[in-house]
Amino acid sequence: MTARKYSRQRELIKEFLMTRKDHPTADVIYQNVRNENPNISLGTVYRNLTLLSEDGEINRLNVGDGTDHFDADTSPHYHFVCTECGSVIDLEMDSIESITSTAAANFDGRIEGHMTYFYGTCQHCTRFHEHS
Amino acid sequence: MTARKYSRQRELIKEFLMTRKDHPTADVIYQNVRNENPNISLGTVYRNLTLLSEDGEINRLNVGDGTDHFDADTSPHYHFVCTECGSVIDLEMDSIESITSTAAANFDGRIEGHMTYFYGTCQHCTRFHEHS
DNA sequence: AATAAAAACAGTAATCATTACTATTTTTAA
DNA sequence: TTAAAAATAGTAATGATTACTGTTTTTATT
Numbered sequence: 170m171t172a173r174k175y176s177r178q179r180e181l182i183k184e185f186l187m188t189r190k191d192h193p194t195a196d197v198i199y200q201n202v203r204n205e206n207p208n209i210s211l212g213t214v215y216r217n218l219t220l221l222s223e224d225g226e227i228n229r230l231n232v233g234d235g236t237d238h239f240d241a242d243t244s245p246h247y248h249f250v251c252t253e254c255g256s257v258i259d260l261e262m263d264s265i266e267s268i269t270s271t272a273a274a275n276f277d278g279r280i281e282g283h284m285t286y287f288y289g290t291c292q293h294c295t296r297f298h299e300h301s
Numbered sequence: 302m303t304a305r306k307y308s309r310q311r312e313l314i315k316e317f318l319m320t321r322k323d324h325p326t327a328d329v330i331y332q333n334v335r336n337e338n339p340n341i342s343l344g345t346v347y348r349n350l351t352l353l354s355e356d357g358e359i360n361r362l363n364v365g366d367g368t369d370h371f372d373a374d375t376s377p378h379y380h381f382v383c384t385e386c387g388s389v390i391d392l393e394m395d396s397i398e399s400i401t402s403t404a405a406a407n408f409d410g411r412i413e414g415h416m417t418y419f420y421g422t423c424q425h426c427t428r429f430h431e432h433s
Numbered sequence: 434a435a436t437a438a439a440a441a442c443a444g445t446a447a448t449c450a451t452t453a454c455t456a457t458t459t460t461t462a463a
Numbered sequence: 464t465t466a467a468a469a470a471t472a473g474t475a476a477t478g479a480t481t482a483c484t485g486t487t488t489t490t491a492t493t
Contacts, residue, residue: 174440174489195479210443215480217441231365233416235451236479249408261407265400272419275393276381281421284365287404289413306460306469327450342472347451349470367480368450435493442487451477458471463464 173224179217181205186227186241192248192257194236232257232286251291258291305356311349313337315358315373324362324370324380324389364389364418383423390423 181202186193193201199214218239221227230238232250238257247260265285273280313334318325325333331346350371353359362370364382370389379392397417405412 172439172490176441176488178442208443210445212444212481213442219481231363233363247404249404249410249412251410252413258410260404262404263406265397265403268397268400268417269419271397272379272381272392272394274395277424278381278383278390279422279427280381280419281384283417283419285400285415285417287401287412287415289411291410295411304461304468308459308470310471340472342474344452344473345471351452437492438490440487440489443485445483447482448480450479453476454474456472458469460469461467463466 173220176217178202178206178209178213179220181209182214182217183221183226183241186239189241190259192230192238192240194238196236198239230257230286231284233288247285247287249287249289249291251294252288253290253294256291256293260287305352308349310334310338310341310345311352313341314346314349315353318359318371318373321373322391324364324372326368326370328368330371362389362418363416365420379417379419381419381421381423383426384420385422385426388423388425392419 182198185198185202185205195215195218196211198218199209199211202209202214218227218229218237222229222239225243226241228240228243230240230248232238232248234250234255242259245264247262247265249258249260250256251258268285269280269283272283314330317330317333317337327347327350328343330350331341331343334341334346350359350361350369354361354371357375358373360372360375362372362380364370364380366382366387374391377396379394379397381390381392382388383390400417401412401415404415
C-alpha cells in the first residue's frame with residue numbers, strides 16, 4: 170500500500186540479521202547496527218523491523234519471554250527456547266503442518282495457521298548441570 | 302517453597318476466572334473483581350494470578366497479542382485466536398502431543414514441551430464479512 | 434540538474450503491561 | 464494471645480514498544 174523508499178538503515182538492519190542465527194531482539198540489533206551507524210535511533214530499528222516483517226523479508230518471533238525476536242530466515246521452520254538461558258535455536262524437523270487440519274476438524278471458523286515453539290533445556294545448559 | 306496463606310482476593314480472582322470461558326486478561330479480571338471488592342489493587346491481581354499459575358490452579362496463556370490471558374481450565378487443550386476481533390476460543394481437537402517427539406528427533410537437548418496456538422478468523426467475524 | 438511530495442530519520446516523549454517497593458493489615462501456627 | 468510470615472493497597476519504577484515532531488533523504492518528474 171505505502172510505497173517503500175530505500176533506506177541505508179533498513180539495509181544495515183537486514184544485513185546484520187542475515188549474519189545471525191540466534192534470533193536477536195530489537196535492542197540487540199540496535200546495539201550491533203550502531204557499529205556501522207552510530208547515529209541510528211532505536212525507533213528507526215523498531216520501525217524498520219516492522220516494515221521488513223510486513224514485506225515478508227524477515228519474521229517476528231514470539232517465544233514467550235516478553236520481547237520479540239527477529240529471524241531473517243523466512244523459510245518455514247520451528248524454534249526451541251531454552252528455559253535456562255533463553256537462547257532460541259532453529260529446529261530441523263519433519264513438517265507438522267497437519268496439526269492445522271487436526272485443529273480445524275471440529276472448529277466453526279477459518280484456521281489460517283498456527284504458532285508453535287518448543288521449550289526445554291538446551292544441550293549447553295544440560296551439560297552445565299552435569300558438571301556442577 | 303513459600304507457605305501459602307488464605308486470601309479472599311485470591312479466592313475472588315479464582316472464582317471469577319472459573320465463570321469465564323473467554324480467557325480474560327489481568328486488567329479485565331481486575332475490572333470485574335472490583336465489583337466484589339472495590340478496594341482490590343491491580344498489583345494484587347497480578348501477584349495472585351502469578352501465584353495461582355505457580356500452584357497449577359490456572360494457566361497463563363500467551364497468544365501473541367502482547368498481553369497475558371488466563372484460563373481456569375488447566376486440562377490440556379489448545380486455543381484459537383481470531384486475528385480480527387482478538388477473541389481466544391477453546392479448541393476441541395485430537396492430541397498433537399506427538400509433535401514433541403517429532404521435534405526431539407534431531408535435537409541435542411531436552412525438549413520438555415511446546416506452546417501452540419492457532420489463528421485465523423472466528424465464525425462470528427467470518428459471518429460479519431459476508432453481510433457487509 | 435532542479436523541484437517537490439512522500440518516506441524515512443533522529444531524538445524524545447508517551448504508552449502499556451507488568452513488576453517492585455513500602456508501610457499497613459491479615460492469616461495462622463504455637 | 465502473640466508474633467512471624469504472608470498478603471495487601473497504593474504508588475513508583477521498569478522495560479518494551481509506539482507515537483510525535485521538526486529535519487533530512489529518496490525518488491519521480493520537470
